[in-house]
Amino acid sequence: MKFSFRPVEGAFYDLFTQAANNLVKGTELLNELGLPGVDVQSVSDRLTDVEHDSDQITHDLYKKINSTFITPFDREDIYSLGSQLDDVMDHLEAVGNLLYLYGLTELPSLPREMHELVDVLDQQAKITAGAMPRLRTMKDLEEYWIEINRLENEGDRAYRMLLVRLFSGEYDALTVLKMKEVADELEAACDAFEHVANTVETIAVKES
Amino acid sequence: MKFSFRPVEGAFYDLFTQAANNLVKGTELLNELGLPGVDVQSVSDRLTDVEHDSDQITHDLYKKINSTFITPFDREDIYSLGSQLDDVMDHLEAVGNLLYLYGLTELPSLPREMHELVDVLDQQAKITAGAMPRLRTMKDLEEYWIEINRLENEGDRAYRMLLVRLFSGEYDALTVLKMKEVADELEAACDAFEHVANTVETIAVKES
Amino acid sequence: MKFSFRPVEGAFYDLFTQAANNLVKGTELLNELGLPGVDVQSVSDRLTDVEHDSDQITHDLYKKINSTFITPFDREDIYSLGSQLDDVMDHLEAVGNLLYLYGLTELPSLPREMHELVDVLDQQAKITAGAMPRLRTMKDLEEYWIEINRLENEGDRAYRMLLVRLFSGEYDALTVLKMKEVADELEAACDAFEHVANTVETIAVKES
Numbered sequence: 001m002k003f004s005f006r007p008v009e010g011a012f013y014d015l016f017t018q019a020a021n022n023l024v025k026g027t028e029l030l031n032e033l034g035l036p037g038v039d040v041q042s043v044s045d046r047l048t049d050v051e052h053d054s055d056q057i058t059h060d061l062y063k064k065i066n067s068t069f070i071t072p073f074d075r076e077d078i079y080s081l082g083s084q085l086d087d088v089m090d091h092l093e094a095v096g097n098l099l100y101l102y103g104l105t106e107l108p109s110l111p112r113e114m115h116e117l118v119d120v121l122d123q124q125a126k127i128t129a130g131a132m133p134r135l136r137t138m139k140d141l142e143e144y145w146i147e148i149n150r151l152e153n154e155g156d157r158a159y160r161m162l163l164v165r166l167f168s169g170e171y172d173a174l175t176v177l178k179m180k181e182v183a184d185e186l187e188a189a190c191d192a193f194e195h196v197a198n199t200v201e202t203i204a205v206k207e208s
Numbered sequence: 209m210k211f212s213f214r215p216v217e218g219a220f221y222d223l224f225t226q227a228a229n230n231l232v233k234g235t236e237l238l239n240e241l242g243l244p245g246v247d248v249q250s251v252s253d254r255l256t257d258v259e260h261d262s263d264q265i266t267h268d269l270y271k272k273i274n275s276t277f278i279t280p281f282d283r284e285d286i287y288s289l290g291s292q293l294d295d296v297m298d299h300l301e302a303v304g305n306l307l308y309l310y311g312l313t314e315l316p317s318l319p320r321e322m323h324e325l326v327d328v329l330d331q332q333a334k335i336t337a338g339a340m341p342r343l344r345t346m347k348d349l350e351e352y353w354i355e356i357n358r359l360e361n362e363g364d365r366a367y368r369m370l371l372v373r374l375f376s377g378e379y380d381a382l383t384v385l386k387m388k389e390v391a392d393e394l395e396a397a398c399d400a401f402e403h404v405a406n407t408v409e410t411i412a413v414k415e416s
Numbered sequence: 417m418k419f420s421f422r423p424v425e426g427a428f429y430d431l432f433t434q435a436a437n438n439l440v441k442g443t444e445l446l447n448e449l450g451l452p453g454v455d456v457q458s459v460s461d462r463l464t465d466v467e468h469d470s471d472q473i474t475h476d477l478y479k480k481i482n483s484t485f486i487t488p489f490d491r492e493d494i495y496s497l498g499s500q501l502d503d504v505m506d507h508l509e510a511v512g513n514l515l516y517l518y519g520l521t522e523l524p525s526l527p528r529e530m531h532e533l534v535d536v537l538d539q540q541a542k543i544t545a546g547a548m549p550r551l552r553t554m555k556d557l558e559e560y561w562i563e564i565n566r567l568e569n570e571g572d573r574a575y576r577m578l579l580v581r582l583f584s585g586e587y588d589a590l591t592v593l594k595m596k597e598v599a600d601e602l603e604a605a606c607d608a609f610e611h612v613a614n615t616v617e618t619i620a621v622k623e624s
Binding site for chain 1: 576579580583585589592593596614618621622624
């Protein structure tokens with residue numbers, strides 16, 4: 001019988017869960033950008049705060065890896081998972097930051113496909129946050145990574161249709177370039193959630 | 209003495225070979241795009257079919273990893289190799305799909321450097337398909353990864369010259385942006401073949 | 417007691433140090449591009465020479481991995497570190513090459529933020545070169561990776577402000593596209609230095 005809970009292990013699962021909960025905060029802030037009359041600078045600033053929280057969590061995780069003799073799974077995998085959760089946040093923060101810096105929210109409206117991508121990210125964040133505590137038992141994780149992959153495919157399609165829209169002639173070349181930067185960060189966030197899921201799958205394969 | 213063939217191991221090599229043979233189908237479809245009067249939608253649709261086949265092969269491979277007690281080499285390496293072969297296909301499919309979606313094939317002709325990149329990919333696909341069955345004996349693989357790296361350098365040069373062409377003023381800004389997307393997917397496919405070869409090299413180093 | 421020096425191990429540390437010293441040569445060449453009346457083709461050619469040197473060092477390293485029975489740390493980590501040092505050089509060479517190919521140095525001046533990015537790279541190269549010999553004792557490496565990460569954040573900010581500048585309307589669309597390519601290579605070089613530092617951290621975590 002495998003003894004599945006020790007206090008020190010609990011700390012790792014807690015940090016992963018905190019990191020994923022922070023991603024939910026991030027996608028909810030991006031969702032606010034779709035609201036009429038939103039204060040974009042404030043959203044961008046709050047995203048930066050959430051991103052700093054994530055950095056702190058990642059830092060605590062690395063310290064914990066270095067100071068713990070027995071880790072619940074391979075050190076390198078804990079390390080990968082932590083840095084990949086952090087990568088998602090970096091892309092979410094970049095989206096808010098670029099929208100603000102480029103003044104894109106001064107346009108009458110952002111393309112519908114951009115909101116679709118944010119919606120995909122929001123779903124990915126929520127099921128990632130739901131899955132992290134299940135690392136403890138390694139049970140019921142398969143549905144999580146299958147769903148993340150499905151959402152990543154949906155995000156890919158939305159991204160592709162967004163580019164078709166951007167290149168349709170509706171916007172001038174500089175606006176297209178700016179929106180393309182934002183679109184790339186949205187798509188990178190979508191991929192980054194998939195990287196997290198792939199690492200969880202790798203860990204589950206090793207433990208099985 | 210190392211016993212090099214067991215039925216269950218054979219299944220892994222077969223799946224890698226199938227995945228690589230599928231990439232050859234993919235690059236041959238891209239080659240068709242250079243033919244006069246080609247039906248681009250049909251090519252794009254057939255690429256999507258081939259891409260779905262690849263997804264199925266990758267899925268079968270992962271199931272096989274999970275249900276097999278002794279694998280011919282490290283589980284993680286089998287996993288990496290499978291997902292990297294799948295990545296190549298994703299980029300090949302994107303090329304056909306974007307050319308169709310953006311209506312780029314309605315131009316009098318695509319830049320010569322684009323055809324050169326497709327030709328590099330076709331060569332990479334063929335020697336990758338030739339190398340996969342040799343994983344069984346781990347013999348004569350060095351020439352494969354050296355050649356893939358050489359082709360990747362050739363692809364890099366073609367990509368760079370393609371960008372020089374795109375930015376020369378010959379095309380309007382939106383057309384440049386569309387072609388740039390296609391060029392980036394071609395170059396990513398070229399790189400993705402190199403990632404496959406790097407993983408084969410890593411496996412060979414461990415086994416040697 | 418761990419015996420920290422054997423002749424064969426020394427060869428590995430020497431190769432890492434040589435590779436990093438080559439990166440310093442690379443960033444110093446990029447710095448020359450900021451000088452008035454510089455011969456851009458000559459800088460680009462010398463960058464290509466330094467890049468070939470790096471390829472040779474990487475090749476020697478791989479041969480050494482394959483011919484050595486006991487390596488100072490995991491084969492795969494030596495392999496990663498070597499290929500990541502090589503990646504940095506590829507991006508540095510691309511910067512010089514693209515500036516030359518696109519004729520960008522014929523502009524009255526390059527954006528200030530571009531010089532800032534080169535300056536960040538130059539600092540990253542120097543502290544990387546200073547850290548490589550310390551792999552031998554695994555001592556005093558933490559300050560190295562913390563500083564690289566700090567510089568990578570600084571580079572990210574400079575990159576973002578460079579994009580704001582490029583998209584400000586000061587340049588025509590094709591010039592923006594060309595400069596964006598250069599900017600992306602500068603930022604990729606910055607990231608690539610961080611990947612090197614992350615691998616050093618992973619090695620240090622394992623050895624501790």
